[in-house]
Amino acid sequence: MEEFLSATGDPQQTYPCIHVGGTNGKGSVGSMVSAVLSHGDHSVGLYTSPHLCSFRERFQVDGIPIPENELGALVEEFRSEIHRHGLTFFEAATGLAFHLFQKRGVDVAVIEVGLGGRLDATNVVVPLLTAITNITKDHSEYLGETLPEIAREKAGIIKGGVPFITTESDEEILDILKSTCVRVGAPFLSVRPDLESLDLEIEEDHTAFTISTATWGVLRIRTPLVGVHQAINGALSIALLELLPSRFRPTRTNLLEGMAGVRWPGRAQLEYFEGQTWIFDIAHNTAGARALASVLERLDLPRPIVLLIAVLGDKDWRSMLPPLFRRADHVVLTQTFSAPVKRRWDPATAAREAASPLAEISFDFKEALARVRNLAGSGTIVVTGSTHTVGDALQVLDLAAFSDS
Template sequence: MERLLAALGHPERRFEVVHVAGTNGKGSVAALCAQALTGSVRVGLYTSPHLVRFGERIRVDGAPVADDVLASLLDRLLPLVEATDATFFEATTALAFLAFAEIGVDVAVVEVGLGGRLDATNVVTPRVAVVTAIDYDHQDVLGHTLEEIASEKAGIFKRNVPAVVGEPRRSLRPVFEDAARRVNAPLVFVDDVAAVECVDMALTGTRGRLRTSGWGSLEVDLPLVGEHQARNALVAAEALAQLPAAWRPTAAALLERWRRVRWPGRFEVVPRVPSGWWIFDVAHNSASIDALVATLQRVAPPRPWVAVLGVLADKDWRAIVRRLAPAVDELICVLPPSAPPARRWDPHEAATFAAALGVCARAAPFEAALADAERAGATAIVTGSFTTVGDARIRLGWDP
């Protein structure tokens, strides 16, 4: 990655960075940070993977960079990718950095792809490094204990750069403290300086009172649904508090900008015609499924709830099914069409496993499952992998 960026003239050094890692919530925190800064400075946002179109990954001031701009930059990049034998994600990251540099962003909010320490994005020296919630995922790469996973995430800490940690477990604090000490990074645990004081939610969004270190008490009104999104907003606020004062919005501007934040595929509620709801939620590990179930129970959309679930084979799909199946009225297991061949699960095995739990479950072809869910469910839920949610949106005509 360093060789590739050096050949490009180090575009990543031509703008400031907010670097965000974590198991769950990192995309939402990145989106909230970018939305909060838009209007104060010119902002890039780099996230992965995409739901429908590649351009979703690379945004400036909230809009995807135009395809023709990316294509022109890619013409410059490809010979260097081949010469350095860069991976797809390294090339994508370099493309984002080059786009941000050429367009002239002031700040880029950069989401880690996987882990942190060895991630392709970990070539930046940010103004603040952020770690969101930690949980089990990608254990084959990151380790089999929460401590090992946390250590990999803390690998984004940089010398003398403030680090903000949103993970609440006190048992993991020594991991972050050790990592910060090694690079003399000022360390802020969100729960030491801030709190979510109350939360109310509906299918239209989440309202809550946040006690923050930078803005005092904030009455937030987010179009993102779920108690976890109030928590993500709190983490974003504490990350933003570490940035230069000239970049930070006023409290009024922050609240107004957050009312307009959009993050497709995260408990995204879409009305159906003539009645009923679609809910799209990327939830591909146990913790994110727990958040989905908790949010469903809290906002209580109309029943029956029919869930269409597609999971990649390298995930702990049994743990996901155990949590989701008893909470819904029917579970339909599917194989999303764009799932990588090497990572395709067996939906029939998953449905058999779910049925053994005593719930209504079956496997079905992807498009038939969507039609069945729409017909049988007052609320149809599409969840699991990015490919599942993205493929459903394509077939239903919903563009993120």
């Protein structure tokens, strides 16, 4: 990766970056920070992964994905160097993002870590700030079987002299993050908002919370991203924005309006479609499933609540399903059509182990969608389990914000 970048001019060194890692919420934090900065006078690049419906979603400037013709031209320009250096798919995408942001002349880029941190392709930037949202078990086959092992991998993005912020609350993990900061010489800040002091308001179309800051005083934040976890992500985003150099630090008005205007599809995304209430959430691991279950518990949704679930086979679906089943009146387990065959789970095995009268199986994704619509009547349909699940549903229903098809 570094050889490719060096051979093509090290584009990632031509603009400042904010580097965001963690197990869950890093995309939400990245989208919040970039939305606020874009709301001011700055041109802001945002690189995220994976995508829901279109590869172009990964590369955004001022909230707009790269046009198809521009992406095609970028691929052709660097195709030979990508092949010459043997880049993986993710490495190639990351390199293209760095070059796109250079060509567009962004003032700052927000870069989401792909997997882990220490060995991630994005870990070549020299950031203004780094952050880790939280650390839970996921991708254990790559990052380690225990939380401390995973934490050490993710802590690899911490850089000497670069302020580091986290909303992680586990003391053992915090000790690892703190010791890494001490070892490399990075200022450490822990943001752990007390939920009671946030004065939370969670509705179908927004989350509102109150937070005190040194720069802007007391703020009442409203964001369209729904859930307790999004208030915590919001607190981390605001802490990042407050730590930025003065030339990037937003005004109070830009902060409030940027947070209110953030768009991050597939995260408790609410849609009213043909007389039914739909919620699309990519919850792809246990922590994500619990966060979605919390949202379903807090909202007064039309009944029945019918879940359409398709999980990747390498995820811990045995711990993901129980909190979701407890919030459902019916559940349909299925497979997605966009996930690689070798990563698909077996819904029959999941149904058998769940041993729940709520669950039924439909292997064909489109048939499963039709089934949940029939079961829900005028109630609520929740589509969840993976990015593939949500992306496939949005495309079938023609609700995708961006599509390559």
